[in-house]
Amino acid sequence: MKCFIDCHSHFFNIVDIPLYLTVKDKIPMGTIKRLFGGLVLGALVPKLLKEKEEIILFFERSIEKNLVRYSDEIKTAVDDIEDILIIPLVMDFDIPLEIHLRKAVGGEPTVKEQYRRLEEAINSVSTSLSAKFCPFIGFDLRKLLPGFGDKLNDFIAFWDSISQNYRNINDLTQGKPLGIKLYPPLGFNPHPDKLPQKYRDFYQWCCDRDIPVTAHCQKGSYEIGSTQQALFRNTHPRNWEKILRKYPKLRLNLAHMGGEDQFDNLFYGRFLEKDSWTYKIIRLLKDYENTYADISAFDYSDSRAKKDFIKALKHDAVKKFGDGYELKNKILWGSDIPMIIDSKSYRKNMSKNGKPEYQYLLENFKRSLKTLKTSDADEIINNFTCENPKKFLKLD
Numbered sequence: 001m002k003c004f005i006d007c008h009s010h011f012f013n014i015v016d017i018p019l020y021l022t023v024k025d026k027i028p029m030g031t032i033k034r035l036f037g038g039l040v041l042g043a044l045v046p047k048l049l050k051e052k053e054e055i056i057l058f059f060e061r062s063i064e065k066n067l068v069r070y071s072d073e074i075k076t077a078v079d080d081i082e083d084i085l086i087i088p089l090v091m092d093f094d095i096p097l098e099i100h101l102r103k104a105v106g107g108e109p110t111v112k113e114q115y116r117r118l119e120e121a122i123n124s125v126s127t128s129l130s131a132k133f134c135p136f137i138g139f140d141l142r143k144l145l146p147g148f149g150d151k152l153n154d155f156i157a158f159w160d161s162i163s164q165n166y167r168n169i170n171d172l173t174q175g176k177p178l179g180i181k182l183y184p185p186l187g188f189n190p191h192p193d194k195l196p197q198k199y200r201d202f203y204q205w206c207c208d209r210d211i212p213v214t215a216h217c218q219k220g221s222y223e224i225g226s227t228q229q230a231l232f233r234n235t236h237p238r239n240w241e242k243i244l245r246k247y248p249k250l251r252l253n254l255a256h257m258g259g260e261d262q263f264d265n266l267f268y269g270r271f272l273e274k275d276s277w278t279y280k281i282i283r284l285l286k287d288y289e290n291t292y293a294d295i296s297a298f299d300y301s302d303s304r305a306k307k308d309f310i311k312a313l314k315h316d317a318v319k320k321f322g323d324g325y326e327l328k329n330k331i332l333w334g335s336d337i338p339m340i341i342d343s344k345s346y347r348k349n350m351s352k353n354g355k356p357e358y359q360y361l362l363e364n365f366k367r368s369l370k371t372l373k374t375s376d377a378d379e380i381i382n383n384f385t386c387e388n389p390k391k392f393l394k395l396d
């Protein structure tokens, strides 16, 4: 049975983002910062503002309207497929607010409130949606520390009150979550040098309950000056090497697979660059049964990264990465809506002025496979967009 699953998107809007902290560099969301930099510049240079039009409109539109609009766009892109599932990742900004802007605590939506808003929005337009929307809930691991209230039981109770039983996409309840989102760039290391007991309890609980976890894992386009070192340390795949050694069954998606710049660093002539983030992630995919990596936000207009991406797939097909699980069974499709919608990858003919729509992003991904045999390319498309996400999400 054919299906289409987008494992990485965000259906938040401006109400959900702590804007002041983002602009002040305390929250490393490069896209949002570029967006508001664009607003200021746009006042001076209208052409730049025009380029940001789509993404600005996304943030000012209601969540309900975005859900309908983008599920229609996705349906247009895969119009022969009935079972479509979109995973919006809900971000948890609670701790950065508590640390950096105490007076905003209680005024900004907490992660629980954000989730409720999204769930309500999904349900209020459910009859107009061409897809199922089942979020992942953000969780800042610092909430497990005594200084921040030691909230593991609280989180487990919350999870139990909202999680669902399901077997296939048809069974899924609109708006009910399927997993947990971890975003280390917000300031926490998922495996500090001394792993706190509560972190151990959390990972053990994720394994026992077999809950899918998506962790942001790319350097990204952050410009946060003096804390960049800490950001790389927190986000680095080596943290997940340590965690998987202790919790080899953890069901984990390493989001962005290191990002384009690390694909660029994967090959050095005939040699492999074993220090690149993407190589480290590939090892984790090959060595552990339940590990996956999504390719959301991949820039298909970056011809070098695209070439290296395909080279990695070919390399693996002839076992040049060594033994282990095959990459073609481990990579997940993701878009990163809305972060991608102002990029060339989202546009017809890959120009800044081309018409933006989801079908062009998907087409650009498919085109990047054109040097493969047709049957291999077809298998990869079906695996990335359906079979692999089903395995990650435990869907029949």
Ligand SMILES: [Zn+2]
Pocket (backbone or CB within 6 Å): 008, 009, 010, 089, 336, 339
């Ligand atoms: Zn994202």
